[in-house]
Amino acid sequence: MIDQTQRDQYFMQKALAEAKEALRKGExxxxxxxxxxxxxxxxxxxxxxALNDVTAHAxxxxxxxxxxxxxxxxLKDCTLYVTIEPCQMCAGALYWSQISEVVYGARDEQRGCIxxxxxxxxxxxxTGGVHQEEARQLMLRFFEKRRKN
Numbered sequence: 001m002i003d004q005t006q007r008d009q010y011f012m013q014k015a016l017a018e019a020k021e022a023l024r025k026g027e028x029x030x031x032x033x034x035x036x037x038x039x040x041x042x043x044x045x046x047x048x049x050a051l052n053d054v055t056a057h058a059x060x061x062x063x064x065x066x067x068x069x070x071x072x073x074x075l076k077d078c079t080l081y082v083t084i085e086p087c088q089m090c091a092g093a094l095y096w097s098q099i100s101e102v103v104y105g106a107r108d109e110q111r112g113c114i115x116x117x118x119x120x121x122x123x124x125x126x127t128g129g130v131h132q133e134e135a136r137q138l139m140l141r142f143f144e145k146r147r148k149n
Contacts, residue, residue, distance in 0.1 A: 105135030
């Protein structure tokens with residue numbers, strides 16, 4: 001039997017794999033997975049460049065995919081693992097999805113939902129800091145490379 005910490009680390013590794021795929025494609029390296037009953041039901045990464053869509057964040061893609069998988073718009077009894085704290089837009093979508101839990105890696109001190117004062121659904125558990133340094137380093141690497149170019 002694995003505990004909550006081990007479960008969070010395992011699924012955050014899956015989200016980090018999505019972030020690395022985004023990085024490989026030239027997207028901001030944020031990845032997400034949605035888990036229900038211990039199974040990944042959605043995987044996503046940022047696709048704003050590929051889709052030419054400012055709303056194509058990893059969380060938004062994952063919410064849509066998970067809703068299609070379960071056949072409904074509410075993600076009760078689901079957990080979103082995302083490498084970076086959700087932005088205000090994504091937090092709003094997560095609020096409306098009524099997701100049970102959000103686990104994120106690193107904070108976004110400037111544009112994250114915490115800094116912006118955005119709240120999630122009152123029943124949503126919100127946990128951060130899982131594989132925080134690895135998530136943070138992916139973002140730093142991306143923006144350092146972008147500044148050089």
